[in-house]
Amino acid sequence: MKNNQEKKWILIVDDDTHHRSMLRANLQSLGYGVIEAPTGEAAIPATEKEKPDLVITDLKMPGIDGIETLKQIKAIDKNIPVLVLTAHGTIPTAVCAVRSGSYDFLEKPVDIAELAIAIEGALKYGGIVLGKDPSKVKTESDDFPGVIRKSKVMIDLLEISKRVAPSEASILITGESGTGKEIFADIIHRLSARADKSFIKLNCAALHEQLLESELFGHERGAFTGAQEKRKGRFELADKGTLFLDEIGDMTLTTQAKILRVLQAGTFERLGGSETIKTDVRIIAATNHNLKESIEKGNFRNDLYFRLSVVPIHIPPLKERREEISAFAESFLESFTSKNRRTINSISPDAMQLLYRYDWPGNVRELENVMERAVIMSLGDIIVPDVLPDYFKVDNHYRKDTNKPLTLIEASERDLINDMLSACKGNRTQAASQLGMSRRSLYNKLKRYGIIDEE
Numbered sequence: 001m002k003n004n005q006e007k008k009w010i011l012i013v014d015d016d017t018h019h020r021s022m023l024r025a026n027l028q029s030l031g032y033g034v035i036e037a038p039t040g041e042a043a044i045p046a047t048e049k050e051k052p053d054l055v056i057t058d059l060k061m062p063g064i065d066g067i068e069t070l071k072q073i074k075a076i077d078k079n080i081p082v083l084v085l086t087a088h089g090t091i092p093t094a095v096c097a098v099r100s101g102s103y104d105f106l107e108k109p110v111d112i113a114e115l116a117i118a119i120e121g122a123l124k125y126g127g128i129v130l131g132k133d134p135s136k137v138k139t140e141s142d143d144f145p146g147v148i149r150k151s152k153v154m155i156d157l158l159e160i161s162k163r164v165a166p167s168e169a170s171i172l173i174t175g176e177s178g179t180g181k182e183i184f185a186d187i188i189h190r191l192s193a194r195a196d197k198s199f200i201k202l203n204c205a206a207l208h209e210q211l212l213e214s215e216l217f218g219h220e221r222g223a224f225t226g227a228q229e230k231r232k233g234r235f236e237l238a239d240k241g242t243l244f245l246d247e248i249g250d251m252t253l254t255t256q257a258k259i260l261r262v263l264q265a266g267t268f269e270r271l272g273g274s275e276t277i278k279t280d281v282r283i284i285a286a287t288n289h290n291l292k293e294s295i296e297k298g299n300f301r302n303d304l305y306f307r308l309s310v311v312p313i314h315i316p317p318l319k320e321r322r323e324e325i326s327a328f329a330e331s332f333l334e335s336f337t338s339k340n341r342r343t344i345n346s347i348s349p350d351a352m353q354l355l356y357r358y359d360w361p362g363n364v365r366e367l368e369n370v371m372e373r374a375v376i377m378s379l380g381d382i383i384v385p386d387v388l389p390d391y392f393k394v395d396n397h398y399r400k401d402t403n404k405p406l407t408l409i410e411a412s413e414r415d416l417i418n419d420m421l422s423a424c425k426g427n428r429t430q431a432a433s434q435l436g437m438s439r440r441s442l443y444n445k446l447k448r449y450g451i452i453d454e455e
Contacts, residue, residue, distance in 0.1 A: 009033040013043040013057035040069035059086040081122035151321040165191035172308045173286040175315035178365030181286040189242045197241030205247035223272025249289030318360040332371035347383040414449040
């Protein structure tokens with residue numbers, strides 16, 4: 001029963017008494033009021049009577065499940081944000097929950113820190129903003145398009161981005177190509193005080209030195225061959241706004257010195273000109289290079305590095321945050337089925353295992369391309385391994401005895417056997433002993449996983 005109208009009240013819907021008690025204790029320690037319902041049927045009248053600020057519902061429950069509970073709660077009040085809890089392995093169903101109106105879903109066992117962040121976002125962005133047109137309600141997904149918040153590192157990076165965005169600090173974003181550096185630059189600009197001003201982007205690796213300087217600082221008529229009229233540069237166009245310099249590690253030392261001057265003095269001259277121009281620009285820079293190594297080699301200025309990296313943000317490669325692969329794949333599936341006017345409902349478990357085990361050297365951008373290809377090539381209503389590129393289906397990803405993809409457990413066992421064989425310098429008897437199996441069992445597994453050919 002709600003007896004304090006000042007605090008936010010959360011309705012927990014879960015048939016597991018122990019899990020419900022754990023959530024209640026943690027939410028109360030965070031300062032929230034808690035209402036409980038043991039079933040979806042009980043949640044409906046509780047929602048009507050108590051009018052909670054947020055609902056957390058389990059997905060699988062006896063009677064009406066989490067999806068139906070979500071739909072009925074939304075029918076009562078479409079502005080109540082709902083978080084869905086799902087066990088591992090039911091991600092496609094959870095994605096369905098999001099499409100049905102859930103603000104977000106989280107996997108069980110629940111990470112309380114992640115849950116706290118999701119609750120904060122849902123309470124802030126999940127409902128109607130007073131005085132706004134409901135059709136233009138801002139959600140947290142609007143703030144973070146293209147970012148999957150399924151790993152702690154990405155949640156932390158988004159929190160850092162939200163914290164630094166309102167400042168005037170220069171930001172240096174590092175990470176491999178395809179990890180989403182430009183997406184984070186977009187997020188920081190849109191959450192900054194300069195959001196209503198220009199956001200100008202420039203890829204520094206795409207231009208040779210003279211053309212790059214012309215793009216950055218502009219030029220006067222006749223400054224060089226082909227300069228037939230005066231032109232403003234990106235620093236001038238971005239005045240009062242944000243300038244995103246992508247691949248800044250590819251700049252020459254000469255251009256770096258000129259960038260440093262703008263950062264220090266806020267002034268520059270156009271190529272071929274003598275007029276000193278003032279500019280008020282916030283710099284967000286990005287690179288896939290290790291700039292500290294570039295400094296040691298004399299290819300990047302140390303003083304510019306420290307000017308740019310007031311707040312460094314490093315985005316790890318996709319292979320280091322595999323828990324996001326399935327969510328990205330589902331998101332791209334939805335996008336490309338709509339774009340290509342296809343009806344494809346899901347990704348088969350075998351295909352998802354291949355996506356999960358692949359190391360993704362091209363990161364999220366490569367996954368996006370693979371999913372677009374899969375949607376185009378698919379003949380049915382489900383993505384199967386056959387429509388994935390051939391390099392996903394190399395022999396060591398398959399069981400030799402069935403020619404079926406390895407399960408995650410089998411893949412882990414194969415890797416363990418490989419590691420033990422390496423440690424034992426190829427001695428199978430010693431490796432079998434260390435693994436607690438007979439030499440014959442080890443031999444059979446070596447053949448099954450394609451580690452050896454038939455002998």
